[in-house]
Amino acid sequence: MGNLIKELHKMAGSNRLSQSFFCRDVLTVAPDLLGKYIVIKNGNAINRFMITEVEAYRGEEDLACHASRGRTERTRVLYSQGGAIYVYLIYGMYWMFNIVTGEQDNPQAVLLRGIESVSGPGRVSKKLNINKSYYGEDITQSARIWIEDSDVRRKIFTGPRIGIDYAGPYWSKMPWRYWIENE
DNA sequence: AGCAAGATCGGT
């Protein structure tokens, strides 16, 4: 697509990532989100932050994934198709913000761990004002939150996921954390 | 009904 057309699309607000982006495997979607923008409306303000760090959680077999213990009230949304938002409270204090990926009944999600100048999933959600009300919302349709495409291309680093030792050595060593430098 | 654990963070 030519640059002019791209700019026109941006102005028309059609730069939002759609369902086809999120319906792919989480190991494809997670690194692909780096450099893109999360856009959120809080009242009159629209804030836009580049995504700099994510983690992939992949299916019932992944012992670090909440779906490893099957469908429960909390994990219900993980089984919907890509684009649904999965939020939950951890340690009674911090909201974890995830985007479901893949096809229906294939529970996967990307955890948002870092945005420009903010690292740590709890701090990210605090900055974005995320709370339980986002549970189940469709990020490809919502009027208050969406992901915007971008042309940013940076070197992608990978490493093990954080804080999941309970999943055992095999799953906790999977290099499913992806990040770019904050600059 | 009770309890243990948790995809974290900030302060010692």
Next chain:
DNA sequence: CCGATCTTGCTG
């Protein structure tokens, strides 16, 4: 390293 803080899911 430790405590905060509360929802969830499992057990009995």
